[in-house]
Amino acid sequence: MKDEVTSTEERRENLKGMGCARKRVEDVRFTQGKGNYVDDIKMDGMLFGDFVRSPYAHARVTSINKEAALAIPGVVAVLTAEDLAPLGLHWMPTLAGDKQMVLADGKVLFQGQEVAFVVANDRYAASDGVEAVEVDYEDLPVVTDPFKALEPDAPVLREDLEGQTEGAHGPRKHHNHIFTWEQGDEAATEQVMSTADVVAEEMVYYHRTHPNPLETCGCVASMDKVTGKLTLYGTFQAPHAIRTIVSLISSIPEHKIRVVSPDIGGGFGNKVGAYSGYVCSVVASIVTGKPVKWVEDKMDNLMSTAFARDYWMKGKIAATKEGKITGLHCHVIGDHGGFDACADPTKFPAGFFNICTGSYDIPTAYLSVDGVYTNKAPGGVAYRCSFRVTEAAYFIERMIEVLAIKLDMDSAELRRINFIKKEQFPYQSALGWEYDSGDYHTAWDKALEAVDYKALRAEQAQRIEDFKAGKTRKLMGVGLSFFTEIVGAGPVKNCDILGLGMFDSCEIRIHPTGSAIARLGTISQGQGHATAFAQIIASEIGIPADDITLEEGDTDTAPYGLGTYGSRSMPVAGAATAMASRKIKAKAQMIAAYLLEVHDDDVEFDVDRFAVKGNPERFKTMKEIAFAAYNQAIPGVEPGLEAVSYYDPPNMTYPFGAYICVMELDVDTGEHEIRKFYALDDCGTRVNPMIIEGQVHGGATEGYAIAMGQEIAYDEMGNHKTATLMDFFVPTAMETPTYQTDFTVTPSPHHPIGAKGVGESPNVGSVPAFSNAVHDAFRAFGLVQSHMPHDHWRVWRIADELGLHG
Amino acid sequence: MSKMHVKFTLNGEEVEGLAEPRTLLIHFLRENLRITGPHIGCETSHCGACTVDMDGKSVKSCTVFVAQANGADVTTIEGLTNPDGTLSVIQEMFREHHGLQCGYCTPGMITRVHRLLQEHPSPTEEDVRFGIAGNLCRCTGYQNIVKAVLAAADQLNAQKEAAE
Ligand code: FES
Ligand code: FES
Numbered sequence: 011m012k013d014e015v016t017s018t019e020e021r022r023e024n025l026k027g028m029g030c031a032r033k034r035v036e037d038v039r040f041t042q043g044k045g046n047y048v049d050d051i052k053m054d055g056m057l058f059g060d061f062v063r064s065p066y067a068h069a070r071v072t073s074i075n076k077e078a079a080l081a082i083p084g085v086v087a088v089l090t091a092e093d094l095a096p097l098g099l100h101w102m103p104t105l106a107g108d109k110q111m112v113l114a115d116g117k118v119l120f121q122g123q124e125v126a127f128v129v130a131n132d133r134y135a136a137s138d139g140v141e142a143v144e145v146d147y148e149d150l151p152v153v154t155d156p157f158k159a160l161e162p163d164a165p166v167l168r169e170d171l172e173g174q175t176e177g178a179h180g181p182r183k184h185h186n187h188i189f190t191w192e193q194g195d196e197a198a199t200e201q202v203m204s205t206a207d208v209v210a211e212e213m214v215y216y217h218r219t220h221p222n223p224l225e226t227c228g229c230v231a232s233m234d235k236v237t238g239k240l241t242l243y244g245t246f247q248a249p250h251a252i253r254t255i256v257s258l259i260s261s262i263p264e265h266k267i268r269v270v271s272p273d274i275g276g277g278f279g280n281k282v283g284a285y286s287g288y289v290c291s292v293v294a295s296i297v298t299g300k301p302v303k304w305v306e307d308k309m310d311n312l313m314s315t316a317f318a319r320d321y322w323m324k325g326k327i328a329a330t331k332e333g334k335i336t337g338l339h340c341h342v343i344g345d346h347g348g349f350d351a352c353a354d355p356t357k358f359p360a361g362f363f364n365i366c367t368g369s370y371d372i373p374t375a376y377l378s379v380d381g382v383y384t385n386k387a388p389g390g391v392a393y394r395c396s397f398r399v400t401e402a403a404y405f406i407e408r409m410i411e412v413l414a415i416k417l418d419m420d421s422a423e424l425r426r427i428n429f430i431k432k433e434q435f436p437y438q439s440a441l442g443w444e445y446d447s448g449d450y451h452t453a454w455d456k457a458l459e460a461v462d463y464k465a466l467r468a469e470q471a472q473r474i475e476d477f478k479a480g481k482t483r484k485l486m487g488v489g490l491s492f493f494t495e496i497v498g499a500g501p502v503k504n505c506d507i508l509g510l511g512m513f514d515s516c517e518i519r520i521h522p523t524g525s526a527i528a529r530l531g532t533i534s535q536g537q538g539h540a541t542a543f544a545q546i547i548a549s550e551i552g553i554p555a556d557d558i559t560l561e562e563g564d565t566d567t568a569p570y571g572l573g574t575y576g577s578r579s580m581p582v583a584g585a586a587t588a589m590a591s592r593k594i595k596a597k598a599q600m601i602a603a604y605l606l607e608v609h610d611d612d613v614e615f616d617v618d619r620f621a622v623k624g625n626p627e628r629f630k631t632m633k634e635i636a637f638a639a640y641n642q643a644i645p646g647v648e649p650g651l652e653a654v655s656y657y658d659p660p661n662m663t664y665p666f667g668a669y670i671c672v673m674e675l676d677v678d679t680g681e682h683e684i685r686k687f688y689a690l691d692d693c694g695t696r697v698n699p700m701i702i703e704g705q706v707h708g709g710a711t712e713g714y715a716i717a718m719g720q721e722i723a724y725d726e727m728g729n730h731k732t733a734t735l736m737d738f739f740v741p742t743a744m745e746t747p748t749y750q751t752d753f754t755v756t757p758s759p760h761h762p763i764g765a766k767g768v769g770e771s772p773n774v775g776s777v778p779a780f781s782n783a784v785h786d787a788f789r790a791f792g793l794v795q796s797h798m799p800h801d802h803w804r805v806w807r808i809a810d811e812l813g814l815h816g
Numbered sequence: 817m818s819k820m821h822v823k824f825t826l827n828g829e830e831v832e833g834l835a836e837p838r839t840l841l842i843h844f845l846r847e848n849l850r851i852t853g854p855h856i857g858c859e860t861s862h863c864g865a866c867t868v869d870m871d872g873k874s875v876k877s878c879t880v881f882v883a884q885a886n887g888a889d890v891t892t893i894e895g896l897t898n899p900d901g902t903l904s905v906i907q908e909m910f911r912e913h914h915g916l917q918c919g920y921c922t923p924g925m926i927t928r929v930h931r932l933l934q935e936h937p938s939p940t941e942e943d944v945r946f947g948i949a950g951n952l953c954r955c956t957g958y959q960n961i962v963k964a965v966l967a968a969a970d971q972l973n974a975q976k977e978a979a980e
Contacts, residue, residue, distance in 0.1 A: 033911055040919030041907035041926060043853020043893030050852040133843070134836065224857045224865060224920045224954045275855070275920030276954050308858040536918030536955045704914045707957030735862035735952070742949040743958040 021617045026556060027549030028763065031700035034541040035556075036534075045273040048228045048245050053301040056230070057086055059291055060136035061310065062126040062143045064118035067154070067385040067728020068165065069147040071114045074126055079142040084135025086298055088143060089127040089290055091115040099289055102259055105282070105507055106359065107178025108188070108350035109170075110388060112286045117150070119167055119348030120387045121730050122313030127290040129302060152728040156322065156345040156382040159186040167348060167383045178350075179359040179381075188350050188381035193364040193441045199376035202337030206328030210416040214408045215797045216401045218320035218345070218386070218722040220312055221393040222740065223535070225275025227315050228305030231291035235299055239266050244288060246271045246563075247281040248573025249533060251510055253565045255284055260292065271563035277535035278712070279391040280316045282353040282575050312733045317386070317722050318393030320345040321363075321401045327409045333417050335428045338372050338440075340405065342379040344390065350381060352390030353575070354397045355505040355512060361397025362496045362662075364441035368406035369450050369494040369666060370428040375440035385728045394709055394773035396497040396576040403493040407778035408795065411490075411785060415794055420467070421782075422458060425492050426451065436759075443496060445664045446766075449692070449756045454492060457668035457690045460752060463488075466672060474790050483678050489671035489783025493775040497767045498581025498663040507572065514582035515569035516590045517654040518547060522640040524633030525557035528590075531571010532583040533563040537705065537769060539579065542698045543587050546763060550591030551598070552618035552632045569654055577665075577767035580697065581758070586657035588762035593653035597639070601651075602630045604644050663758045663766035667691040669710075669775040673783035677814050680806030682718065682784070684747035689775070694757045694766035702768050703751050709772025710749055715741050716773075717780035719801040739801070788812060824885045826851070827895030835882050841875075842866040844882035845892065853893035853923040857952065864951030867924035868892045874931045876950070893923035896930055905975070906930060906968045915964035917955035925951045929965050937976075939969055 016024075026032045039045055064071075076088040091113040094100040101109045114125040128139035151165040158164060166172065166185045175182055179189035203209055229244030240262055246252045249269040257264040274281065287304040294302040306315060326339040344360060346352065354361040360379035367375050392398070410428075414421035429450040430437045437445040466488050473486045502511035515531040528547055532539060540560040548555040562568055571583060595615065602620035603610040606628055613620040621629035630638075638644070639651035672686040689706050696702055719739035723731040732738040757764025777798075784800040785793055791812045796804070809815060823832035826849065833848050842859075845851040845868070854877055857863035861879040868877045869891040898904050903911065906929050916922040925948065932939065932947040939947065944965045945958070953961065 034914065036919065037911040037916060038903070040916055040922050041903060041910050042897050043923035045919045045922075047852075047855065047920065049846075049856060052847070052850065132847070134838065222954065224863060224918070224952065225855065226857075274918065276918040278954070305856075308860065308863075536920075538917070700914050704917060704956060704960060707959045708917060708955045709957075711957035712954070734860050735858050736860070740863075740952050740954065742952060743945040743962065744949045746958050748959055749957065 018617055025548040025552065025554050025618060027545050028697050030545065030698070032541055032545055032555060032698055034538045036538060036540055047225055047273050047275055048230060048243055049305045051230045051243055051272070053230065053232060056301040056303055057129050057131060057294065057298060058133045058136045059127050059129045059294055059302050059304040060133065060140050061124045062128065062140050062145060064114065064121060064123040064125050066118055066147050066149050067121045068119060068150040068152045068167070070117045070150060071125065072146040072148050075144040078144060079128060079139040082135060082138045082142055084131040085128060085139040086131065087129040087294060088139065089113065089294060094293060097293065099259065099293060102284060102289055103508065104349055104351040105353045106350040107356065110349040110351055112289045117169070120385055121728050122387060124286040124314070127294065129294045129298060152385045154384050154386055154724045154726060154728050156343050156384050159382050159384050160184050167385065186383040188346060188383060189359045191360045191379045192377065194376035195374060196376045198374050199337050199339050202328050202374045203326055203339060206336055207331045208416055209326055209328045210409065210413040211326045212409065212412045212795045214323045214325060214405050214795065216319045216321045216323065216404050217798055218317050219393065219716050219720050220317050220722050220738065221278035221280035221391065222312065222738065223276030223278050223280050226306045226308060226311040227281055227285060227287065228303070229288050229291050230301055230303045231295040232301035233295040239268065240292065241268045241270065242292065243270045243272055245274050245281045247277045247533060247535065247575050249563055249565050250531060250570045251507060251572055252284065254510060255508065256292065269565045271533045274533065274535040277575065278394045279318060279575055282391060283316055283351055285315050308735060309733045312722065312738055313730050314387050316389040316391040317347065318389065318391050319401060320390065323401065323405045325405060325409045327413050329413055329417065333419050333424050333427055335370055335372050336374065338367055338375040340366055340377045344379055344381045345384050345386065346381050346390050347384055347386040347388040349388035351388035353392060353507070355499055355507055356509070357504055358397060361392065363398040363402045365399055365443060365494065365496045366402035366405050367439050367441055368403065369430060369492050371430045371434065372440055377441055386724055392576055394712055394770045396495060396499065396770055399495055400774045400777060403774045404778050407491050407493065407782060411782055412794060415789060422463060422490055425490070426454060429454065444661060445494065446661055446758050446760055447756050448494065448664060448666055449754065450492065450666065453666065453668045453690055453692055453754045456752065456754065457670055457688060461670045461672070461686065461688050483676060485675045485677060485787040487673045487675060487783035487787030489673060489779040489781065489786055491669040491775050491779035491782060494664055494666045495577065495771055495774055496662045496664055497577035497770060498659055499576050499578055500662055501660060502658045510572060512572045513656050513658040514571040514578065514586050515654065515656045516583060516586040517569045518590045518594055518652060520594060520636045520651040522637050524553060524636040526553055527559045527561065528587065529561045529568040530583045530587065531569050532574040532579040535574060537579065538698070538701045542701055543584065545697055546584060546587045547591050550588055551595055577770040580765045580767040581663045581761060582657055582659055584765050585659060585762050586655045589657055590653045590655035593655065594651060597651060598632065598635045600647055601635050601638055601644060605630050605638055660760050663694065663761060665691065665693040665766040665768060665771050667771050667775045669779040671779040671783040673787065675784065675787045675805060677809045680802035680809065682805065686750065687747045688750045688752065689772060690752040690754065691768055691771050692754045692756050693768035693771065694755065694761065695764035696753065696755065697765060705769050706751050706772045707749050709770065710776040711741060711746050713773045713776030714747060714780055715739055717777045717798055717800060719799045721799050820883060822882050822886050824887060825889045827891055837881065837883055839882045841877040841880040841882045841885050845877060851892050851894055855920055855923060862952065864928060865921055865924045867927045867951060869927055869931055874928045893927050896926065905971050909964040909968040909971065913960045913964040913967060915956060915961040921951060921953040925953065925961065929968070933969055933972060937969065937973060941966065
């Protein structure tokens with residue numbers, strides 16, 4: 011089968027390997043409605059569970075009467091904390107080292123909290139049952155403001171923790187205090203602040219929002235009484251971690267649990283944590299002996315499963331008169347809601363917020379974060395973010411703008427003179443990270459040139475003149491953002507979740523006829539893993555991507571891994587994929603050498619084959635090698651061709667980018683128009699440019715929503731004000747801007763293929779770009795800081811407060 | 817609750833069954849008929865994941881009682897693939913232009929686009945954006961969906977011309 015007419019280039023193209031905009035294999039199913047999402051699962055005799063939820067934000071539960079509910083036709087069971095207590099399952103551990111009520115145990119701490127679980131024959135009967143459960147509440151004083159929660163006489167929220175002065179992350183200073191986390195050198199930073207030419211100070215609030223994937227969270231639990239095996243299908247971003255946690259809290263041995271993540275309709279961090287619905291479904295399946303499905307509705311989702319952000323960030327930034335930054339000080343009050351259920355690596359209770367020195371060479375810095383309980387939903391998850399990186403990037407990119415105002419400088423220039431220089435990498439940051447690689451100046455220059463920055467500033471100056479002369483009522487803002495991400499958690503030496511090391515894995519089996527199957531410890535939620543990871547294998551081993559099946563999400567078959575979030579799939583599982591491929595390639599080389607009757611060192615890899623060095627006519631294709639691996643007795647070589655790699659990354663990866671937004675704002679209506687949005691990303695080696703571009707479009711649209719209108723809001727009574735898509739802003743195709751994407755390539759030096767990951771960059775980078783555009787439009791009129799989201803009303807109010815309404 | 821008899825045409829075939837009067841069309845399709853292409857995103861008429869085509873109009877099937885579909889002609893994503901099982905032009909263009917990621921909005925989106933391109937055979941970008949505004953997508957930022965729809969319109973028009 012030696013096809014001499016095929017050129018090297020053609021052979022390479024035929025692989026559809028790395029760098030090619032390969033069309034997605036997933037789409038053949040998805041475009042036909044043949045996806046298999048959790049709510050599509052139907053099993054014989056399957057029951058449906060639904061929650062009775064608290065209407066109060068803070069109340070004692072004085073009684074629960076199930077009788078009326080149980081009398082409803084179709085209702086099979088009603089579970090309360092009392093039923094779960096004998097199993098020790100009325101509380102569950104959170105990923106943040108706290109514990110959380112599965113069902114209200116004597117009191118509720120937020121509106122929408124799970125109080126009872128009704129199990130019925132179908133979802134209609136379950137809803138009827140939910141309506142009929144009678145719960146008596148005695149309301150308690152509510153606190154939704156984290157600053158008020160820390161006042162001495164604030165109501166005690168977590169009575170279960172009363173008297174506990176030590177939390178999972180050190181001392182607790184107050185009954186509503188969770189932890190203090192400090193990084194950097196406080197004394198040195200104070201010293202810099204007190205002697206600096208210029209210090210700018212500002213409170214930057216990143217409001218509470220929600221990942222809100224289109225598909226909500228859900229599961230189907232099925233306990234097979236005969237085999238004693240529990241199968242749990244669910245919307246899990248980390249199926250293996252879920253299996254281990256379920257085993258630990260239920261004491262079902264881990265080999266008797268199979269967790270399966272089927273297709274997932276978007277995750278964005280919402281589907282990392284463990285929720286009451288999972289525990290209750292498992293218990294209900296054990297109790298009833300039938301499969302039990304729980305799928306939350308959109309209201310449940312927005313009210314109870316995993317909010318994001320809610321960080322009050324007080325910053326001080328010091329600089330010389332010329333604009334060289336000398337120090338950064340930051341104190342954060344993090345509102346965690348009723349339970350600390352954020353999903354951060356254990357040693358990082360505020361995630362990787364200490365990336366908040368951003369892309370700048372800041373010699374001295376100090377950061378402290380205080381986590382606080384309030385009567386709001388638990389969460390604090392990484393909404394398309396690598397653990398509080400979005401908050402950190404927003405903070406520093408706002409502080410740069412605030413400093414530019416104070417210095418009366420152009421903020422593009424201020425950024426340029428403070429960037430970490432190319433030759434400074436690997437760069438040790440003042441708050442403890444080692445940035446792997448970067449070339450910020452090149453990216454920045456490219457971005458500024460692409461948008462013709464000078465011309466934009468000239469146009470803006472003219473616009474201000476015209477506005478002052480009464481010729482227009484529209485202002486123009488140029489929003490700049492330069493971000494550095496920290497993704498790919500992470501090295502097991504400092505990254506674990508509940509003690510589970512954050513490595514990841516890939517197993518590859520080459521079949522005798524030269525096609526292959528690969529399985530990973532991650533799980534796609536729209537990122538196109540089945541397409542992109544096959545491309546890595548294709549390039550590494552020389553088997554066409556189209557001949558490689560890729561599977562994830564079934565813990566019975568996939569190797570152990572910590573799942574997909576924090577942009578970790580490409581940096582960690584992508585590396586494992588390359589490493590497993592290389593093991594196979596090494597064995598293939600031995601086999602090829604045997605077949606060609608030369609020494610191992612005398613053959614070399616050539617796209618899809620091994621050829622004798624200096625004699626490319628003599629070769630064995632990977633197909634031939636695979637067949638021989640299984641069917642030929644080769645002395646000293648085991649039959650078969652497969653490999654597995656568990657990859658513990660030596661460091662995080664640090665993707666970066668430059669985003670610029672040009673916005674028009676109507677001073678009288680507060681409405682905005684995004685005239686241009688330019689996004690340059692450097693995610694190192696680019697595996698599939700089409701998928702990268704898609705990730706940027708999607709992430710930037712989430713950023714647009716967050717910056718310009720999306721929020722989870724509560725009133726003072728703790729009533730959730732944004733629990734439907736009517737109130738919670740999700741942009742339609744009408745509002746969504748058009749994006750111009752661009753890139754530079756600075757490979758990661760420690761990643762086998764140099765890839766850094768891109769999924770979260772656009773969310774991290776775009777929020778400051780949008781927000782800075784709004785601020786920039788009003789800079790000439792004295793605006794320094796105004797909190798997001800910049801919806802029409804809030805923008806109108808900025809204009810009003812600045813006296814622009816005459 | 818007593819059940820009523822419903823009967824309608826689904827993807828060209830007669831279907832019938834018993835349902836409580838309060839049963840929503842989306843639930844009847846998904847649970848009773850196992851037509852799981854149309855998805856549930858919100859059940860409050862906001863997201864469009866449940867979009868089906870009913871008597872020549874796009875409807876959100878979470879906002880229609882199955883009783884209202886009695887006698888109607890309903891098409892879901894399952895009915896939009898070519899008869900020979902290959903992807904339709906619209907489906908193919910979504911794939912070609914990366915108009916989907918997680919795929920959750922996709923069946924509703926494509927079903928909507930199928931109708932939109934009959935309402936507007938040669939739409940402008942503005943028409944497309946307006947025409948799909950009832951369908952939310954959390955993954956794509958719509959840019960590639962718009963591209964896919966415009967490309968599909970071109971191809972369908974070219975096919976029509978060739979046939980004439
Ligand atoms: S599920 Fe029908 S519109 Fe969202
Ligand atoms: S592709 Fe995920 S919601 Fe549209």
